Structures are given as structure tokens and as C-alpha cells.
Amino acid sequence: MATGSGAAAAAADAEEKESGSRMITLTSNEGKAFVVTEASARQSATIRSMVDDGGCVDKGFPLPNVDSKTLARVIQYCDEHGNKEAHTVDERAALAKFDKDFIAELDADKAFLYDVTMAANYLHIQGLFALTTQCIADTIKGKTPEEIRTAFGIEYDLTAQDEEEIKEEDTHA
Amino acid sequence: MAEERKRRKREEEEAEEWERRKRGRRKRRRRRGGEEDPVDVLGEEVMGRVMELLDARSVARCTAVSRAWRGVAAADRLWAPKCAELMAGKAHIPRLTMIPTASKLSTYSMTIADGKRTRITKEDLCDHDWEFRFTIAAPEYWRNLDPSWKHTGPPMRRYFHPDGYHSADPHDAVWGGHECTYTIITSFAGNGCIRDHYVRINRWPPMKVSRKEDWSWELSNHLYRYNSIPDTDKKGCTGPLFPLNDHNQSEKKCWFSNVNGVWCGMNQPDEIRTIARQPDMWARDT
Missing domain, CATH: 1.20.1280 (Monooxygenase)
Structure with a gap:
């Protein structure tokens, strides 16, 4: 019995090591600290390279470009993708569903969506960046210029000369 | 005096517009x-x-x-x-x-x-090589001379030359060796739309011009057809530098000239000036 639980503990240990046993502290620009697993933090290529370089893991990472609200949301994504396995069909479907709900929520608040996009870009979180940019692209897709202006609240400032140029290029649109 | 007032008014309007934009932003x-x-x-x-x-x-x-x-x-x-x-x-x-x-x-x-573009130009004809095939409506005598019908070899080829002549490969079974010229005919209806557009070789039946999805051309009548051979690797590319519009030629005031029996259309002279500013664009493979 003792050897059995010992083996199980060793296996759990090994698994933990693999997925990142250490905890990492990320600090938002408001000074709020978030403690995440290394596996979760490794979703960010920026942090990953700093960890691999043997940088200041213990001191934590200050993120001067990200506010607390955005960072909390980004970490939510990283936890989901970093800490969970995605080997079976079911697991992958669960992740896909998470992504779908995640982006649907962001899509309702465009300003927040942009903040998360910028954070994903800054932290080089490829999956999250692809998710948010695709969401913005989907908003643009299939709309006329007028509809795009309405959707994003953009002021029309093109000059007559610009319009002339556009008309010339517009032979196929 | 009136000039001065007008100027001041314009400046005021500009300032207002600027203010409005700033506020908006x-x-x-x-x-x-x-x-x-x-x-x-x-x-x-x-x-x-x-x-x-x-x-x-x-x-x-x-x-x-x-x-x-x-x-x-x-x-x-x-x-x-x-x-x-x-x-x-x-x-x-x-x-x-x-x-x-x-x-x-x-x-x-x-x-x-x-x-x-469905309107073919002399550049299109001359830049591409063409495959020539008889159709099923052609007399059997001619079809028997066509390797693509008899599966005895690749289709025959035809070439259009800038000087208005038309030719085939040596030893072409169908080619009679006589002189051969081609003409592009385009006629317009009163509203500026193309009424009729075809290519004609000698006095033989006109071939109507059509274009495929992959931008290749087909010239065809009931007896034979010409297909342009893909040539994407051709240095300097192919076709006209400034293509003609298919419609509203009357508005664009096209002018035409008859060069060696070929009607050539060109757009407005200002386009020609644009070409002249890029002399290297005239360079063409031979």
C-alpha cells in the first residue's frame, strides 16, 4: 500500500514538474499581484523566454502595460489553456467551447476586447491573440465602409482626393 | 473686397470644421x-x-x-x-x-x-501562343489532319504577329502555306456598349471571343477553335499594359487606328503619356 501511494505521489510529482511546478507572480500596472502556475504563465512567449533565461522567477514579473482587469481576464485564458490537457477529443472540445464563450463575452465589450488584444500582443500569447484578432476581423467582415463606421463609431474624414483614389481601386468591390 | 470677405468666410468655416473634429475626437x-x-x-x-x-x-x-x-x-x-x-x-x-x-x-x-475583360487586344493575340483544334462540326477530312482528334500528337499551334500576319509551325498538316492575316473587329452600339466583337482570319468565318475562369482566351467558330496556352512564366508578362474597358467607350473617347490591317484601340492620350513616363514598360521580349 505504502509503495503504491508512493508511486502515485511520484507520478503526480513528475506530472506537476512537467506542467510547471513553480508558481509565478505577475503584477499589473496598478500593483496588484496575480499568482499563477508556471504552465499557465508559459502560455505567454514573453514570460516563457524570461523564465527559460533563468530570470527573476522569484521576484515576479511586473507588467507595466496591463491593468488588473485585463490581466485577470488574460490569466483566465492562460489557466484554461496552460493547466488543462488537450489530448482527447472531449478535452479539445471543452477548450473550444471555453474559447467560444470567452470571446463571446469579450465581443460584447469592444473596449475591453481591445485591451485584451493589446495585452495578448504584448505578452505574445499566440492563441489568445489569434482569438481576439479573429473576433475583430469577424466584426469587419462583409460590411460596407458605412456599416464599419457605424459599428466602430468612426468619423468620416476622407477627402475628395482620397475618394477619387478609392473609386479607381474599387472596380472589383 | 468681395474676394476678401469670401476668404475670411472660408477661414472661419475651416476653423469651425477643425473645432468640430477635435470635439468629436x-x-x-x-x-x-x-x-x-x-x-x-x-x-x-x-x-x-x-x-x-x-x-x-x-x-x-x-x-x-x-x-x-x-x-x-x-x-x-x-x-x-x-x-x-x-x-x-x-x-x-x-x-x-x-x-x-x-x-x-x-x-x-x-x-x-x-x-x-472580355475584349481581346492585339497584345493578347501576339503575346500568347495558341492551340488550334477542329470542332466536331468540321468536315472529316480536316479532322483527320488534326493530331488532337486522332490522338497522334499535341494540338497544332498558331501564332499571331504584331505585323498583322498569322502563322503555324513548319510541317503543320493543315497549314496551306499561303499568306494569312488577322483582324480584330469591335463594333459599338449607340450607348457605348460593345455590340459585336470577334477575331477574323483572312475571310474565314469570324471567331467569337470568350474568356475562361483562369483568364485564358478562346476564339471559336463552328469549325475550329483557338485556345491561348498558359504562359505565366513569360518574362515581362502578357497582354495590354492599359486594358480597354468593355463598356462606355463612347464616354472614354477611344480612338482607333488601322495598323497593318489590324484595328487597334487605345484609351485617352493621357494614358499614353503615362506610358511614356515609364519607358522600360515598352521593353518586350521577342
Whole structure:
């Protein structure tokens, strides 16, 4: 019995090591600290390279470009993708569903969506960046210029000369 | 005096307009929740990444949204891969893609327009080599001489020359060795639309002109047909540098000249001046 639980503990240990046993502290620009697993933090290529370089893991990472609200949301994504396995069909479907709900929520608040996009870009979180940019692209897709202006609240400032140029290029649109 | 008043009025209007825009911009920035301009917030680089995900038509529409959007959406970096995608799998690459000063966006849109062109020009005829086949309606005697019917070899080839002559390969079974000329005929209806457009060799039956999905040409009558042979690897590309529009020729005031028995159409002289400014564009393989 003792050897059995010992083996199980060793296996759990090994698994933990693999997925990142250490905890990492990320600090938002408001000074709020978030403690995440290394596996979760490794979703960010920026942090990953700093960890691999043997940088200041213990001191934590200050993120001067990200506010607390955005960072909390980004970490939510990283936890989901970093800490969970995605080997079976079911697991992958669960992740896909998470992504779908995640982006649907962001899509309702465009300003927040942009903040998360910028954070994903800054932290080089490829999956999250692809998710948010695709969401913005989907908003643009299939709309006329007028509809795009309405959707994003953009002021029309093109000059007559610009319009002339556009008309010339517009032979196929 | 009146001039002075007018000037002052204009200045006032400009100042007002400027003020209005400034206010508008400030208001927009303060407002939260789906009302911000993504180009302002995300910056041009990230917005460029967003537009990479869009199809060509959507990006083209983005160029007409605002100046800031235009700056992002008209970038060569976005359009270069779309141009490459557009040309992939096509039979011919239009010569206008070689204009070195054109942006990738304008190259793309000109290429799309040229791909839709159904009016053939002398450049198209001369730049391409052509496969010649008899149709099933041709007399058996002629069909028996056609290797593509008898499966004895590749189809016969025909060539159009800039001097108005038409020729075949040596030892061509069908070719009689007589002199042969070609003519492009285009006639217009009163409203400027093309009424009739065909290519004719000698006094033989006219061949109507059509175009396929891959931009290749077909000239055909009930007895035989000509198909342009894909030549995307041809240096300097093919076809006219400034294609003719299919419609509204009367508005554009086309002028025509008869060169060696071939009717050539050219657009307005100002386009010719544009060509003259790019002397290397005249360089052509022989």
C-alpha cells in the first residue's frame, strides 16, 4: 500500500514538474499581484523566454502595460489553456467551447476586447491573440465602409482626393 | 473686397470644421463600450494583423472607412500575398502587374479588372501562343489532319504577329502555306456598349471571343477553335499594359487606328503619356 501511494505521489510529482511546478507572480500596472502556475504563465512567449533565461522567477514579473482587469481576464485564458490537457477529443472540445464563450463575452465589450488584444500582443500569447484578432476581423467582415463606421463609431474624414483614389481601386468591390 | 470677405468666410468655416473634429475626437475617446476606433486603440501594427485575417473584398472596403483605416488597409504588406494568391493557378499574368510604381492594392484591383475583360487586344493575340483544334462540326477530312482528334500528337499551334500576319509551325498538316492575316473587329452600339466583337482570319468565318475562369482566351467558330496556352512564366508578362474597358467607350473617347490591317484601340492620350513616363514598360521580349 505504502509503495503504491508512493508511486502515485511520484507520478503526480513528475506530472506537476512537467506542467510547471513553480508558481509565478505577475503584477499589473496598478500593483496588484496575480499568482499563477508556471504552465499557465508559459502560455505567454514573453514570460516563457524570461523564465527559460533563468530570470527573476522569484521576484515576479511586473507588467507595466496591463491593468488588473485585463490581466485577470488574460490569466483566465492562460489557466484554461496552460493547466488543462488537450489530448482527447472531449478535452479539445471543452477548450473550444471555453474559447467560444470567452470571446463571446469579450465581443460584447469592444473596449475591453481591445485591451485584451493589446495585452495578448504584448505578452505574445499566440492563441489568445489569434482569438481576439479573429473576433475583430469577424466584426469587419462583409460590411460596407458605412456599416464599419457605424459599428466602430468612426468619423468620416476622407477627402475628395482620397475618394477619387478609392473609386479607381474599387472596380472589383 | 468681395474676394476678401469670401476668404475670411472660408477661414472661419475651416476653423469651425477643425473645432468640430477635435470635439468629436475627444468625445469618441471618452466614450467606452464598442464606440472606439480600433485603429486608434490598437495601433497600425495590430490592426494590420487583424486585416490579414480578412478576405480581399473586406480589406478593400476598409480602405474607404477613414484616413487612419486607409493607412492600414492599403499597405503593400497586406496586398502582396493577396496578389500572389490571385495570380496562382491563372493561365496568364497581365502586363500591368509589372508597373513598378503601382501599389499592391492598385495592382490587385487592376488585375481583377483585367481578368474580367472580355475584349481581346492585339497584345493578347501576339503575346500568347495558341492551340488550334477542329470542332466536331468540321468536315472529316480536316479532322483527320488534326493530331488532337486522332490522338497522334499535341494540338497544332498558331501564332499571331504584331505585323498583322498569322502563322503555324513548319510541317503543320493543315497549314496551306499561303499568306494569312488577322483582324480584330469591335463594333459599338449607340450607348457605348460593345455590340459585336470577334477575331477574323483572312475571310474565314469570324471567331467569337470568350474568356475562361483562369483568364485564358478562346476564339471559336463552328469549325475550329483557338485556345491561348498558359504562359505565366513569360518574362515581362502578357497582354495590354492599359486594358480597354468593355463598356462606355463612347464616354472614354477611344480612338482607333488601322495598323497593318489590324484595328487597334487605345484609351485617352493621357494614358499614353503615362506610358511614356515609364519607358522600360515598352521593353518586350521577342
